[in-house]
Amino acid sequence: MADFSNIKNRLLAQEVEERIVSYIFSEPIPVGGKLPNEFKLGEMFGAGRSTVREAVKSLVSKGMLEIRRGSGTYVADNSRPLEDPLGLGGIEDKISLALDLVDVRIMLEPGIAGLAALNATKEEIITLEKLCDLVEKKIKNDEPYIQEDIQFHAYIAECSKNKVVEQLIPIIDTAVLMFVNVTHKKLIDETIMTHRNVVEAIKERDPVGAKTAMMMHMTFNRNMIKLLEKEK
Template identity: 30%
Template sequence: MTPSDDPAAVPPRGQRVRDTIAQLRERILGGEWPVGGRIPTEPQLVAALGVGRNTVREAVRALAHAGVLECRQGSGTYVVSTDELAPVVARRLTDDRTAEVVEVRRAFEVEAARLAALRRTPDDLAALDDALAAREAAWRGGRVDEFVEADAALHTAVVAAAHNRMLAELYASVGTALRRTIATAMGDTLEPERHVDHARLVAAIRAGDPERAAVEAGAFLEPPPGA
């Protein structure tokens, strides 16, 4: 009998799930799947980790419950944190506190834009161009939900270009609240007067102008009237 044929050589289900969680965490901490990025699909994880679908599903569910991963309907599963601090921030912002969320976004995004102008790489600039183009295409398409995702993706790309891992983790933790504030600002339809041009923000980052980038990032992040 070979070791693989020996039932005693196969870890019990609970242990397999724990081992799979550890493997997923290791890849996240190692940067293979960065904060804000999407992890491989379930079949791909099954093949890569050598475990069954149910084991992968339970491990992903556990990490989602812990606030490390976020499952987005129709889009995939994304890394939103590498530790327990960011989920605490996310839970703090689950209530209807639009003004506070905007203030937190401003604190994050203004500094991120400033750092991005100083640290951006050619790959970052390409990602920003792609995200800006996708945002404008989503606006022209007229679907609020698609525009919200595209707008959030552009802001996330700016934060990524800052190359500050802690900032990226904290920003990812407010992803749900971020989308809610964008959706609230847009309303039920994409009206022309609500469109905000982000091309100047990207241009300031490209030009390596941290002060102008910070100004552009903060210009559209004012608290709602009466807040």
């Protein structure tokens, strides 16, 4: 699971990195301008301080930011582009991109959930239940839950025991990040319900039930994105 955790953490840091750059351009913050501290940035982007720190460190290594000890973080160069492992960063219409990503998830994740129902070990199911509980707890406490949501979906993929599926984790993770950011947590009740239904079906070794529950989860997501697309 450590490899999956590393992938998820990198993707989350990349998302925060992109949002920091967008923030710099939208304010705008000129070269020499100071950024908010890590705590404030974490609040702005719904991310933990360690994730913000990694995103800032990456931008420092690219020459875009500089850290002045005892003073803070400053813009050093506002013209450098971000790296984009999936080649999606240049797409400006994030709602359209989110719709494309959820369509890909519909192709993949119900089947992945079905495999997990067949192949997950008892220990993995216990871990999956704990992840489901953690997402629900954070949602109800109005705490940032993106990282745990990503981990939940990635762990279902790991439980599938399919080595090709493992290579698709970055696509799924990127789609989860994009959905939460685009919808601004509009489907929290539906997320809790459908996550729980997926876990119960996997626990009962019911691949059809797991596929159906995951499809319901994806359908809620897609309908919300379609609604946002009509409103834009």
